Amino acid sequence: MKILIVDDTNTDRLLLKMYLSKLEHDVIEAVNGEQAIIQYIKDANELDLILMDVQMPEMGGFEAVSKIRSIQESRNLEWVPIIFLSASAEAEDIDEGIRAGGDDYLIKPIHQKVLSAKMLAMQRIADMRHRLILANNVLEAQASTDHLTGILNRRALETVLDREVARSKRFESAFSFALFDLDHFKRVNDNYGHDAGDFVLAEVVKRVSQGLRSDDALGRVGGEEFGVVIFNCVGKKARDACERYRQLVAEKPFIFNGIEIKTSISVGCVAFDIKTDSRESIYKKADVCLYEAKGAGRNRVVYQE
Structure with a gap:
């Protein structure tokens, strides 16, 4: 495991580090609560366990853990188990520690066998936690991915669009949004079958993806529309991008x-107006431009500033 030890007493901290290193754990250190928070933010996605001393100057362990839990919640970070270390065995202190966000409480001085047993239990929890994170990541990917083409589905694309609208309004940055669909796609299904239609949809995505910049987001809105x-x-740069697709x-x-x-696409593209536009309005404008492109003969781009 990767373990953060937080203790202002050098001898206690170094002794813990020695014990844990012998058990082949990767150890990082902090000497007070404030440093622990900084270290946690830096390594939040890699930490498996935090060992937190209770009595420390400036910021004690209870306060530091309370702030760490707040950071976890506000940033939607994965839960990390925290064990308090203290010379006090008072019931009130143990109760306060658990209420502050701790998951366990060890009394100093900590016997080496007790520490070894506790780390074995924490290793089991870490393994289970990693499996749950992996499973959640898979489920999240499935929930946001179009099963046929492997790109974003409509819900995920709208989430990206919502974020970009908010970012654009906050920082006054520019972006464009394009809608395109396949021309006369019904003929493909009617003439060659739905397997051919699915093949063409997937291949269109592959070709368009070749023309995307690494930061741009492509999603399937539904049917043959993207x-x-x-x-x-x-x-001009946005229009040129659509021409490239x-x-x-x-x-x-x-x-x-x-x-x-043989097939082609018609594209409608609009620039986002930070003063008047919303996600809904830019979507409608792009849809209007798309229908203009189709009405003008298809296989073309209509762009609106």
Whole structure:
């Protein structure tokens, strides 16, 4: 495990570090509560356990742990177990420690066998915690991913768009939003079957993805319609980006079971106006531009400042 030891007494801290190093744990140190908070913020995603002394100058262990738990909650960080270390065996102190956010309480001086047994138990908890984090990450990815194309689904794309709208209004930064769909896609399904249609959708995503910058977000809105959040980009650069997507799709046919299938996309793109726009309004504007592109003959881009 990666363990943070917080203790202002050098001998106690070094003794703990020696014991834990012998048990092959990775140990980092802090000498007071304030330093513990700084170290926690730095290593929050890697820590498996915090051993926190109660009696320390400036900021004691109870206060430091209370602040660490507040940081966890406000930043939506993963829970990390915390064990208090104290020379006091008073029931009131133990109660206060658990209420402050601690998960266990060890009395100093700590016997080496007791520490070893406690670390074995904490290792089991750490292993279980890692499995739960991995499982949650998988579930989160499944909930935000379109199963056919592997890109963001509509809900996840709208979340990205919401964040970018908020960021743009706060920092007065520019971005564009594009909607595109496949021209005459129904003909693909009718003429070649739904397997061919699914193949073309997935291949269109691959081609468009080649034209995306690393920061831009592509998502499937539904059916054959897709959206792109084009960060920090408006005007000619945003229009050129959409032209790049269009050309990548139209430049050559798709080959499905030896059959050539030609398709193209129509694109509607708008720049976000920080004074008047919202997520809903920019979405509607992009949709209007998309229908203008289709009405003008398809396989083209309509961009609106």
